[in-house]
Amino acid sequence: MCGIVGFVGREEAAPILLDGLSRLEYRGYDSAGIAVYGRREGLQVVKAKGRLQVLQDLVQGGRTVHGTLGLGHTRWATHGEPSDVNSHPQVSESGRFAVVHNGIIENYMELREFLQSEGVTFVSQTDTEVVAQLLEHYYDGDILDAVVKTLNRIQGAYALGIVCADCPDRLIAARKDSPLILGYGEGAHYLASDVTALIKYTREVCYLDDGEIAELTADHLWVYDAYLRPIEKERCHVDWEIRRKGRVRALHGQGDHGAARGIPQDRVSTHPGGAGGAG
Numbered sequence: 001m002c003g004i005v006g007f008v009g010r011e012e013a014a015p016i017l018l019d020g021l022s023r024l025e026y027r028g029y030d031s032a033g034i035a036v037y038g039r040r041e042g043l044q045v046v047k048a049k050g051r052l053q054v055l056q057d058l059v060q061g062g063r064t065v066h067g068t069l070g071l072g073h074t075r076w077a078t079h080g081e082p083s084d085v086n087s088h089p090q091v092s093e094s095g096r097f098a099v100v101h102n103g104i105i106e107n108y109m110e111l112r113e114f115l116q117s118e119g120v121t122f123v124s125q126t127d128t129e130v131v132a133q134l135l136e137h138y139y140d141g142d143i144l145d146a147v148v149k150t151l152n153r154i155q156g157a158y159a160l161g162i163v164c165a166d167c168p169d170r171l172i173a174a175r176k177d178s179p180l181i182l183g184y185g186e187g188a189h190y191l192a193s194d195v196t197a198l199i200k201y202t203r204e205v206c207y208l209d210d211g212e213i214a215e216l217t218a219d220h221l222w223v224y225d226a227y228l229r230p231i232e233k234e235r236c237h238v239d240w241e242i243r244r245k246g247r248v249r250a251l252h253g254q255g256d257h258g259a260a261r262g263i264p265q266d267r268v269s270t271h272p273g274g275a276g277g278a279g
Helices: 013-022 052-058 108-117 128-138 143-153
Strands: 003-008 031-038 042-049 069-075 097-105 156-164 171-176 181-184 189-192 204-207 213-216 221-224 240-244 247-250
Touching: 003 013, 003 097, 003 156, 003 171, 013 031, 013 052, 013 069, 031 052, 031 097, 042 052, 069 097, 069 156, 097 128, 108 128, 128 143, 128 156, 143 156, 143 171, 143 213, 171 189, 181 221, 189 213
Parallel strands: none
Antiparallel strands: 003 069, 003 189, 031 042, 031 069, 097 156, 156 171, 171 213, 181 189, 181 204, 213 221, 240 247
C-alpha cells in the first residue's frame, strides 16, 4: 500500500518526486515524505502525516527544497503509528543515510536491540529506521559494501531506496519480495514501486528481481546480484497510457496492466496490496 519514487538527474528533484507520489495516491497511505540532496544544502528531509497535499504545501510544491537527487515515499503504517516522526524517509543517527522502504523487516526488533547495545539512539518506532542505522553501522566509505552487509542481516520483504550524503551523485535500490522498477531517461534515471509513477518521464524500464541491487546516477545505471556481480537487465518499453488517476490501460487495445506489450506480468505492481505496508 506504500509508494516509492526516486530520481537522479540534472533537474530539480523535488517536483518530480511529488508528482510521482501523486500518481501513487490511489494505493492508500497515511503520511508522505521526501529526501533531496543539494550540493549546498546537503541532505534535506521533509515529511508529514496526512495527505500528500500537506507535504506539498510544506515545500511549496518542491520550490523550497533544492537538489537534483532524491527519494519520495507514501507510507501505510505497520510498525509505529502514523506520525511525522514515523514517516519515511527514515534517517541514520548521523544524518548520512536516508532510506525509504516498502515491506516488513521481520527481525527488526532483534536488530534494533543489537544497534542500541552499540550505542545507537532511535527516534522512531519503525522497522525502516533499523535499515538506515545498520547502513551507518557498516559504512566505512564503500556504500555498496554497507548495503550488502545490511541486506545480509535483515529478514523479510523489502523494496529499498537509499541516499547517502557521502555519495551525492547516486541512488541505491534493492529488492526482495516487493516490486521495484528502474526507469531510463536522457541524463536522468528513476526508480519506483509502480510504473504509473514513471510513465510521464520515461517508458523505458527494467524490473529488479529478488536479491538484486541497483546503482543509479544521472548518466549510468548498474544492476548487481547479491555478491555485487554485474547483471545485464532486459529493458522493456511500456505501452501504457494513463486514462484516469491511478489507472492505466495499454495502447492499441491491449488489456489492463499485465497484458501490456513487453511487460512481465509477475513484475508489475497493480494493486494496493502486494508486500504490505511500510515500517
